[in-house]
Each structure stands twice: as C-alpha cells, then as structure tokens.
Amino acid sequence: MTGALSLRASHETRGLDVALEVKPGEHVAILGPNGAGKSTVLSLIAGLLRPDTGRAVLDDRTLFDERTFVPPHARGVTLLAQDPLLFPHLSVLDNVAFGPRASGATAKQARATAETFLDEVDASEFVDRRPAQLSGGQAQRVAIARALAARPSLLLLDEPMAALDVAAAPLLRRVLKRVLADRSALIVTHDVLDALLLSDRLIVLDHGRIVEDGPTQDVIARPRTPFTARIAGLNLINGTAASGTHLVDAHGVDVSGAPTEQLATGESALAVFSPNAVAVYETPPHGSPRNTFEVTVVELEPRDAQVRVRAHDRAGHTLLADLTASSVGELDLYPGKRAFYSVKATAVTIYPS
Numbered sequence: 001m002t003g004a005l006s007l008r009a010s011h012e013t014r015g016l017d018v019a020l021e022v023k024p025g026e027h028v029a030i031l032g033p034n035g036a037g038k039s040t041v042l043s044l045i046a047g048l049l050r051p052d053t054g055r056a057v058l059d060d061r062t063l064f065d066e067r068t069f070v071p072p073h074a075r076g077v078t079l080l081a082q083d084p085l086l087f088p089h090l091s092v093l094d095n096v097a098f099g100p101r102a103s104g105a106t107a108k109q110a111r112a113t114a115e116t117f118l119d120e121v122d123a124s125e126f127v128d129r130r131p132a133q134l135s136g137g138q139a140q141r142v143a144i145a146r147a148l149a150a151r152p153s154l155l156l157l158d159e160p161m162a163a164l165d166v167a168a169a170p171l172l173r174r175v176l177k178r179v180l181a182d183r184s185a186l187i188v189t190h191d192v193l194d195a196l197l198l199s200d201r202l203i204v205l206d207h208g209r210i211v212e213d214g215p216t217q218d219v220i221a222r223p224r225t226p227f228t229a230r231i232a233g234l235n236l237i238n239g240t241a242a243s244g245t246h247l248v249d250a251h252g253v254d255v256s257g258a259p260t261e262q263l264a265t266g267e268s269a270l271a272v273f274s275p276n277a278v279a280v281y282e283t284p285p286h287g288s289p290r291n292t293f294e295v296t297v298v299e300l301e302p303r304d305a306q307v308r309v310r311a312h313d314r315a316g317h318t319l320l321a322d323l324t325a326s327s328v329g330e331l332d333l334y335p336g337k338r339a340f341y342s343v344k345a346t347a348v349t350i351y352p353s
C-alpha cells in the first residue's frame with residue numbers, strides 16, 4: 001500500500017515547526033485551537049506554501065527539501081477543502097472527469113473514472129446536475145469523488161464537515177469512513193467526534209507545535225493538555241505525584257485516584273475524570289473518601305437530556321459536571337454560585353505527564 005508520508009517543516013512567519021509521519025493506509029487527525037497551524041501543515045504538504053526549512057517524502061518521492069519543490073499537481077496529494085469548489089458551469093460528471101482528462105485520459109476513460117468514483121460516494125443519481133442544484137452535503141460528496149479520481153497517494157481533508165448542517169454530516173461521515181479505508185489521509189478537524197470516527201491516530205497542534213501524538217482513543221482518554229481535555233469533554237488537573245495514588249497541583253489541591261502505572265513521588269502527573277462522575281453539593285460532602293473541589297459556577301450549558309455545569313475551582317481549573325436538569329433545579333445552581341464538586345477516587349485516572 002502507498003501513502004507513507006514523512007514530514008519535517010518549519011515556517012517562521014506562521015510560527016510552525018513540526019515533524020510527523022503517516023503510515024500507508026493510516027488516518028491521522030489533526031486537532032488544535034484556532035491559529036494553531038493545522039491548515040498550514042496541509043498547505044505545506046499540498047505545495048501551496050513553501051517551508052523555510054524541512055523535508056517531506058511521500059512514498060520515497062521527495063516533495064520538498066532544501067533543493068526540491070515539487071509543484072502541487074505533481075505531488076500525488078489531493079487537498080479537499082471545506083468549500084467543495086466545484087466548477088459551476090460543468091455537470092457533476094464533468095467536474096469529476098476534469099482531473100483525469102487533464103492528466104491525459106481520453107474523454108471516455110475520464111468519464112468512466114468519474115462514474116466509478118461518483119458511485120463510490122453514492123452520488124451516481126446526480127451526475128447530470130450542476131453544482132447549484134446540489135445540497136451542501138451532496139456537493140461535498142462530489143468533491144470527494146473528484147479528489148479520489150485524481151488517485152492521490154495521500155488525501156488531505158481540511159474540515160470536510162465544517163460547512164455542512166448537522167443533518168448532512170452523518171451521511172458524509174459514513175461515506176468518508178468508507179472511502180478512506182485503504183487510503184492514507186490527514187484530516188484537519190475541530191470535531192472530536194470526527195477524530196474518533198475517522199482517525200487511527202490523533203495529533204494535537206498548539207502554537208505551531210505538536211503537543212500530542214498517539215492512538216486517537218488514548219489521546220482522548222488520557223489528554224496531556226487542557227485543550228485536549230476540553231475537546232474530549234474531560235476534567236484535567238496537572239500536578240506532581242504525591243504518593244502512589246495521589247496528585248497535588250501547583251495550588252496544593254490534592255486529588256486521589258487510580259494510577260495507570262507506578263508513579264514516583266514528585267514525578268509530573270495528570271489526573272483526569274469525566275463530568276459524569278462528578279456529584280455536586282451545596283455544602284461540603286462528608287463521610288466518604290471522595291475528592292472535593294470548592295468551585296464557583298461559571299456557566300450552565302444544556303446538552304441533550306443533561307446540563308453541563310462549568311465551574312472554576314480556587315486554583316483556576318475549569319471543572320465540568322454533567323447533571324440532570326432537575327438536579328440543577330434542586331441545587332439552585334446559577335453562574336456565580338458557590339458549590340462543591342465531589343468525585344470518587346475510583347473515577348479518577350492518574351498517569352504520568
């Protein structure tokens with residue numbers, strides 16, 4: 001299988017300095033806050049931007065180094081942007097056939113290729129339509145077919161779901177999952193769900209640097225940065241291991257939990273727990289071996305059948321608790337109210353940072 005990428009690149013004005021690998025057939029998601037450099041990474045690989053230094057190799061072909069700069073069309077890489085960017089005056093079929101035709105296929109071959117890939121994205125029924133006659137989700141599927149028709153070794157997806165309404169996203173996600181099988185892809189997304197569903201590995205970028213890189217589920221379950229914890233919807237406290245099962249943060253908050261491995265006293269460590277595991281009280285709870293955090297409620301956010309209560313503890317950590325609406329009513333919670341978050345040690349995972 002093809003699609004092995006090795007990238008090392010820096011771009012000073014964009015504040016980027018990264019090194020990453022994609023294995024053949026692997027799907028790597030890139031998450032990160034706005035301005036972290038996610039699109040810049042894709043632009044460097046696609047050849048839309050020149051790095052200051054670095055080297056990229058795709059399947060033994062150098063895309064760039066200090067002497068080489070392969071132009072975008074010759075890289076074997078296709079970038080699928082948020083906006084499908086279809087030619088408005090061409091039919092769906094001709095939009096997809098355009099690439100193969102431009103790279104030398106006969107009109108008949110190019111159309112046959114287009115039909116194959118439109119079928120692959122469940123878009124055969126609208127081959128004769130113009131882009132203006134398509135919904136956002138349909139247009140994006142056509143754009144995927146067009147990207148695949150170029151037979152890239154590596155697909156670059158820049159927030160493929162971002163421009164779609166909520167109802168259209170699940171179908172596109174299913175199509176993407178299917179077409180990405182056996183193809184290498186780098187997927188920039190804001191959505192942790194997309195990362196979980198579409199990627200094997202997750203890279204988190206922050207300020208132009210890679211701050212997390214690992215199997216997607218591990219990175220989500222054991223975040224190392226507040227950003228990852230937030231997008232994963234988990235509570236994260238960093239500090240140092242105080243004993244086998246305790247962590248103390250910089251403000252002296254003591255958290256007891258279940259360590260994933262043996263921790264030496266003084267070693268940097270992280271404690272993570274789910275908002276579901278948090279019980280909320282108006283007065284300090286007594287009598288059980290629980291972690292208690294005195295907090296001030298900052299925000300109440302309705303989410304499906306629950307309410308997510310966002311609060312700050314005295315050390316400034318943002319801590320989340322998921323409660324039923326009736327509990328929120330009974331506790332009379334509102335922004336500014338003082339409350340106590342309580343979480344059992346068994347619900348807290350402690351691991352080295």
Ligand SMILES: Nc1ncnc2c1ncn2[C@@H]1O[C@H](COP(=O)(O)OP(=O)(O)OP(=O)(O)O)[C@@H](O)[C@H]1O
Pocket residue numbers: 013014015032033034035036037038039040041
């Ligand atoms: N065309 C440009 N010219 C100059 N600087 C740019 C340009 N595009 C982005 N930048 C800067 O480069 C840095 C990285 O931006 P980039 O768009 O790659 O981030 P991103 O992670 O994709 O962000 P977002 O999630 O907002 O799309 C930012 O500091 C940004 O301001």
